[in-house]
Amino acid sequence: MVIVAPEDKFISWSENGETCSARWHSEGGTPPPKRVVVADDRITADAAYRLACEGTALLWRGDFQNARQLLQAMARRLDRKPRKATATTAAAAEAFHLYRQSQSQRARTLGMLLLPFDDDYRVPLRRAPDVSQACVEAYGAAAGPLVASLRELLGLIGAHEWRKKGVEIPALGERIHPHYGVFAPVRGEYVDLVAAAPLPAGCAQAFDIGTGTGVLAAVLAQRGIAHVVATDQDPRALACATENIERLGLAAQVEVVAADMFPPGRASLVVCNPPWVPARAGSPLERAVYDPDSRMLTGFIRGLAAHLEPGGEGWLVLSDLAEHLGLRSRTELLAAFDAAGLRVVGRMDAKPTHPRATDATDPLHAARAAELTSLWRLGAR
Structure with a gap:
């Protein structure tokens, strides 16, 4: 039995005619998305990007490596927007705040591609790597199934490699x-x-x-x-x-x-x-x-x-x-x-x-x- 702490939050979605839910995890403190749709390899990058920009999260059921490629494609679409460089010191503070707003929006949009995790931190998707050790190092001992963003998981994997190599x-x-x-x-x-x-x-x-x-x-x-x-x-x-x-x-x-x-x-x-x-x-x-x-x-x-x-x-x-x-x-x-x-x-x-x-x-x-x-x-x- 999993004991749920009072501060635990949940994410809900509809799948195969049923309402499903799972514990939501975000190290950045992002609240669980209110709108969630199930997606797989059939979705296009343009459609995924449009949904993410509208605030709709995609719970991935397809191939793990395809999800990584989709995330990269969404990032490229974000990067197409012109970046405003400000050279004057007087406008530097404004440039900094605009930059932070842009980075925050980028994180929110890319954070809309979600992954399921089993109760041992296994990702139940085709070609998914073993990420259990990276998750334990960041999240602690597993406490039941959860949903988290692919972007966060990639950060965990990167941190795990830093920790190993130094x-x-x-x-x-x-x-x-x-x-x-x-x-x-x-x-x-x-x-x-x-x-x-x-x-x-x-x-x-x-x-x-x-x-x-x-x-x-x-x-x-x-x-x-x-x-x-x-x-x-x-x-x-x-x-x-x-x-x-x-x-x-x-x-x-x-x-x-x-x-x-x-x-x-x-x-x-x-x-x-x-x-x-x-x-x-x-x-x-x-x-x-x-x-x-x-x-x-x-x-x-x-x-x-x-x-x-x-x-x-x-x-x-x-x-x-x-x-x-x-x-x-x-x-x-x-x-x-x-x-x-x-x-x-x-x-x-x-x-x-x-x-x-x-x-x-x-x-x-x-x-x-x-x-x-x-x-x-x-x-x-």
């Missing part, structure tokens, strides 16, 4: 294995900054606030800091960081603890790499990128001085992308430091090397091309 971190000379829902350290410039910045004199203890995969805590431990406390409040991040620290043989130096921001006490070094863009997270999976109202950034700045040992430093690793998008000014950031009783000891900058920084077709190209990632070295006044 991400090469040159600063560590090792790989970090991100879990589903935990931000992968694919942008190496912020890791390199933490690996290169001069440590405070006599630094024996450090805090890594919002550790995620644990990559920065591992870098600090590898640099010789005897005790690193890595905090996070996301259960997935805590499990991911713990696994990575153990795999790297650093468990004797790094303590992973559940905490909202700071652990008790003080340290010679307190490091934080908060989400860089002050905007509302559209789903739980976006919380590593978007920091609504700069809550984590502000919380770190305001609480830092009280958690620094005399002569200690706080390292804030932050991109200035939000400044180029008109979402936060440098003046506001510096004023926040001053209001919290902090002084800037130094700053190190790095240019991003990811492909979007040089993609002239990206709607946010002007901002991305000008972006710098900085490590702000902060001390108490």
